[in-house]
Amino acid sequence: MQPQNNKYTLVIEPKRSLLDLNLKEVWQYRDLILLFVRRDLVARFKQTILGPAWFLLGPLLSTLVYTLVFNRIAQISTDGAPPMLFYLTGIVGWNYFAACLNGTSSTFTANASIFGKVYFPRLVTPISTVISNLVQFFIQMLLLFVVMLIFWQRGASFQLNLTALLIPVYLVILAAIGLGVGIIISSLTTKYRDLIQLMGFGVQLWMYATPVIYPVSTVPEKYRFVVLLNPIAPIVENFKYGLLGSGSFNLTGLLYAAGFALVFLFLGIVLFNRVEKTFMDTV
Amino acid sequence: MSEPIIKLENISKQYRLGLVGTNTLRGDIQRWWYRMRGKEDPTLKIGEENQLDSRAGEYVWALRDINLEVQQGEVLGIIGKNGAGKSTLLKILSRVTGPTTGRITAHGRIASLLEVGTGFHPELTGRENIYLNGAILGMTKQEIRSKFDEIVDFAGVAKYVDTPVKRYSSGMYVRLAFAVAAHLEPEILIVDEVLAVGDAEFQKKAIGKMQDISKGGGRTVLFVSHNMASVQKLCERSILLEYGKIVLRGHTNEVVNQYLKRSEGYLPESKAIVNLSTHPNKVLDPKIGFQKLRLLIDGKEDTILHTNCVLEIELHVVIRRANENIRLGIVIKSDNNEKLIGLNNTMLGKTIVSEEKKSHVFFIKLPDFPLIRPGIYYIDLYLGDNDGDYDTVKNAASFHLKETDIYSSGKIPYPHTNIVAVPKFDIKKI
Known part of the structure; x- marks a missing residue:
C-alpha cells in the first residue's frame, strides 16, 4: 500500500481564482509537452516524399513570388537590401508568428475529442504548438543563412550586425504574442464560432500591416500609426535590421512589443483557464 | 472511519438544452448583467430535473446535490439507466468538465479511463503511442519507461511495437490502449465501460487487472458499467443514480437488484x-x-x-x-x-x-x-x-x-458455477 500523499490533494470547484494561472501543473506535465511536439513533427511528414523539406519550399516559393510581384512589378523599395534576402527574412520571421497564432487559435475546437476524455492542463497543447513551430523556424533560419551565404559570396551588400544576437528575444516575444492572442481567440470560439471566420483572412491581413514586404521607411506618415500599433512590426523590422542591416533598430517598438506580449499572454492564460473548465459543454 | 480519499459535496451540474446560436448570446448577456449587479444568476433557478421525456425548461440538471464519500482501496460501482448522470459524474470527477456547484476534495491523483486509446495517433508507432498516451494520462516519461515492457507484454503486441498503430487490428489497438491505462498508478482510477472491448480472454484479463489494482495496490476505483455481472464481480459497494440523484447506496448485490427491479418494472414474489x-x-x-x-x-x-x-x-x-x-x-x-x-x-x-x-x-x-x-x-x-x-x-x-448434494458425497457443488456436470472420474495407478 502506498502512503497517502497529501501533496496531491486536489480540489475541484466550479470556479478558480482569476489569478491562479495553474502554471505549476503545466510544469508537471512537461513530458507531455515534449511528446506532443514530437507527435506534431513526426505525424506531419509521415507519408510525404519531401518530408521536412516542405518547411523550406514554402518560404522559398513565397520569396520568389514576392520578388516578382512586389519588387519587379510593383517596384516597392527594399531599403537597399537584396530583394530576395529582404523578403525571405521577413517571411521567416512572420511565418513563425503566423504559425503560432494559427495553431493555438484552434486549440479547443481541434482537440475537443481528446479534451472530452481525459484531463491534463489544457495549456499544454498550445504551448507544444508554439514549441513545435520553433523547429520549423530553425529549419527556415538555416535556409536563410545558406541564402545569405550565397549572396555574401556574390558580393551583395548587407550588414549582419550585433543586434542579431537579440533574435532569441524576438522569438520569445513572437511566441508570447502568438500564444496569448491565439488562446484568447480559441477561448472565445468555444461558444461562438464567428471568430474562426475572421481568422481565415485576419492573419493574412495582419501581414500587410507588418513590414514583411515593405520597409517601415516607405510607409507614409499618415498611415504609420497602423504599423506603430502593430506589436509584430517592430519585431520583424528589428529582425531584418539585425540580419541585413536594412532599416533601423527600434528600441521603443521592441519594448512596446514586449509589454504587449506580457499583457496579452497574461490575459490569454486567465481567459483560457476560465474556459477550459466548462468548454466541453459548449464546444 | 478514516478520512475518505475522495469526497463530493453538493455536486450539481446544469446543462443548457438546444442549440447554441444568436439567442444564447442574449442569455449570456443577461447572465453577465445579473452577475455584474451582484444578483443571483437567474438561469440557475429555472432548471428542471433531468428527465429525458420532459420538455419543459431550457436548462436541465444532469446532476443534483450529489454527496458521496469513498474510502481508500474501495471499488465503487456506479449504476443507473442511460441519462441518469453517470457519465456526467465521471466527467466532473475526471475534470473534463467542471461542476456548476459544489466541491470535490481528493487526496491523490485521479486518472480516468473514459475511453481507451485517447490521444493515440494513427501515424505513430506502438512505442511512440505508449509514451504519448501514458503522458496524456498523467505519467512522467520515467514512469512509462519503467513500465514499458510490462505494458507491451500485457497487450501482447511485442512484435508490432515499432509499427504505426494504424496498421494494428482493432483488437490489438484496444489491447494496447487498455494496457497503458491499466499500468497507470493513480490513487484514484475512474473507469467507464472500457471492459466492453476485446475478446472474452482479454476481458477476463482486464477485470483481473482491475481487481489487482484495488486489492493489491490499495487504490480506489470508481467503476461505471451497464454490465451488472462485472459490477458485481468488481465492486463491493455501489450507488444507483436516477435523474441526477443518488437514490440508493449500499452493497452491490442489493443495489443491482433494486436497479433491475426498477428497470424491469415489477418483480414477482415466488408463488406456485x-x-x-x-x-x-x-x-x-x-x-x-x-x-x-x-x-x-x-x-x-x-x-x-x-x-x-x-x-x-x-x-x-x-x-x-x-x-x-x-x-x-x-x-x-x-x-x-x-x-x-x-x-x-x-x-x-x-x-x-x-x-x-x-x-x-x-x-x-x-x-x-x-x-x-x-x-x-x-x-x-x-x-x-x-x-x-x-x-x-x-x-x-x-x-x-x-443447494443440493448432487453427487451424494455430502459436499455441495461450487456455489458460483451454473450447471450440473456428472463426470466419469477414474483413478489409475501407474
Whole structure:
C-alpha cells in the first residue's frame, strides 16, 4: 500500500481564482509537452516524399513570388537590401508568428475529442504548438543563412550586425504574442464560432500591416500609426535590421512589443483557464 | 472511519438544452448583467430535473446535490439507466468538465479511463503511442519507461511495437490502449465501460487487472458499467443514480437488484400458482394471451427447487386468432438478468396449431433441473409466431433454488458455477 500523499490533494470547484494561472501543473506535465511536439513533427511528414523539406519550399516559393510581384512589378523599395534576402527574412520571421497564432487559435475546437476524455492542463497543447513551430523556424533560419551565404559570396551588400544576437528575444516575444492572442481567440470560439471566420483572412491581413514586404521607411506618415500599433512590426523590422542591416533598430517598438506580449499572454492564460473548465459543454 | 480519499459535496451540474446560436448570446448577456449587479444568476433557478421525456425548461440538471464519500482501496460501482448522470459524474470527477456547484476534495491523483486509446495517433508507432498516451494520462516519461515492457507484454503486441498503430487490428489497438491505462498508478482510477472491448480472454484479463489494482495496490476505483455481472464481480459497494440523484447506496448485490427491479418494472414474489391475466408485466390485455402459470416440483406445487428435480411449468393460454405456427417460449434467468435456459416449441420440433379464441394448457417438463447456483430465478414467457411476439410476460414467476448434494458425497457443488456436470472420474495407478 502506498502512503497517502497529501501533496496531491486536489480540489475541484466550479470556479478558480482569476489569478491562479495553474502554471505549476503545466510544469508537471512537461513530458507531455515534449511528446506532443514530437507527435506534431513526426505525424506531419509521415507519408510525404519531401518530408521536412516542405518547411523550406514554402518560404522559398513565397520569396520568389514576392520578388516578382512586389519588387519587379510593383517596384516597392527594399531599403537597399537584396530583394530576395529582404523578403525571405521577413517571411521567416512572420511565418513563425503566423504559425503560432494559427495553431493555438484552434486549440479547443481541434482537440475537443481528446479534451472530452481525459484531463491534463489544457495549456499544454498550445504551448507544444508554439514549441513545435520553433523547429520549423530553425529549419527556415538555416535556409536563410545558406541564402545569405550565397549572396555574401556574390558580393551583395548587407550588414549582419550585433543586434542579431537579440533574435532569441524576438522569438520569445513572437511566441508570447502568438500564444496569448491565439488562446484568447480559441477561448472565445468555444461558444461562438464567428471568430474562426475572421481568422481565415485576419492573419493574412495582419501581414500587410507588418513590414514583411515593405520597409517601415516607405510607409507614409499618415498611415504609420497602423504599423506603430502593430506589436509584430517592430519585431520583424528589428529582425531584418539585425540580419541585413536594412532599416533601423527600434528600441521603443521592441519594448512596446514586449509589454504587449506580457499583457496579452497574461490575459490569454486567465481567459483560457476560465474556459477550459466548462468548454466541453459548449464546444 | 478514516478520512475518505475522495469526497463530493453538493455536486450539481446544469446543462443548457438546444442549440447554441444568436439567442444564447442574449442569455449570456443577461447572465453577465445579473452577475455584474451582484444578483443571483437567474438561469440557475429555472432548471428542471433531468428527465429525458420532459420538455419543459431550457436548462436541465444532469446532476443534483450529489454527496458521496469513498474510502481508500474501495471499488465503487456506479449504476443507473442511460441519462441518469453517470457519465456526467465521471466527467466532473475526471475534470473534463467542471461542476456548476459544489466541491470535490481528493487526496491523490485521479486518472480516468473514459475511453481507451485517447490521444493515440494513427501515424505513430506502438512505442511512440505508449509514451504519448501514458503522458496524456498523467505519467512522467520515467514512469512509462519503467513500465514499458510490462505494458507491451500485457497487450501482447511485442512484435508490432515499432509499427504505426494504424496498421494494428482493432483488437490489438484496444489491447494496447487498455494496457497503458491499466499500468497507470493513480490513487484514484475512474473507469467507464472500457471492459466492453476485446475478446472474452482479454476481458477476463482486464477485470483481473482491475481487481489487482484495488486489492493489491490499495487504490480506489470508481467503476461505471451497464454490465451488472462485472459490477458485481468488481465492486463491493455501489450507488444507483436516477435523474441526477443518488437514490440508493449500499452493497452491490442489493443495489443491482433494486436497479433491475426498477428497470424491469415489477418483480414477482415466488408463488406456485401465478395469475398471469392481471400480471403487471403482461403486454396484451387480460383476456387473451397468458392466463395462468403453475409450478410443479417433483409433481407437487412448490417454489423451492433443488438441482436435478423435475420441474414442470403448466401454462394456460388463450389464443385469439387461428394460427398454425404458434411459438411458445420460456426463458429462465438468474437474478442478475443472465439468461440461463431458453426453450420454445419450434426449436423442439413441435408445432402448435390453434383455432380462433381457443384456450390451451401447455406442459413444459424439465426432468433433471440442471442449474446449481443457489438463489432466486425468474421466468420470462413469450407467445408469438414466425412474425414476432404477441404476448410476453417478463419476470412472470420466480422460484428459489437451494443447494443440493448432487453427487451424494455430502459436499455441495461450487456455489458460483451454473450447471450440473456428472463426470466419469477414474483413478489409475501407474
